[in-house]
Amino acid sequence: MKCPECTKADSDWTHDVYRMQCLQCCARLVAAAQPLHMETILQKIASYPGAPGRDAILECVLQVLTKTP
Numbered sequence: 001m002k003c004p005e006c007t008k009a010d011s012d013w014t015h016d017v018y019r020m021q022c023l024q025c026c027a028r029l030v031a032a033a034q035p036l037h038m039e040t041i042l043q044k045i046a047s048y049p050g051a052p053g054r055d056a057i058l059e060c061v062l063q064v065l066t067k068t069p
């Protein structure tokens, strides 16, 4: 089940609202970041209560980056 922000992002790639409790949102956020800033963003996500684990996020980022349109 996708969260509302992920659903919006599907139809509008400029949509940049993220829910830190949503794995897909975290992955979108990390995937959109400059590689240099990924570590900072992963740490920021980890500071939110209820945020998914970093391993789960990275796995999802790979899926986001490798998915074919």
Ligand SMILES: [Zn+2]
Pocket: 002, 003, 004, 005, 006, 019, 022, 023, 024, 025, 026
């Ligand atoms: Zn989401």
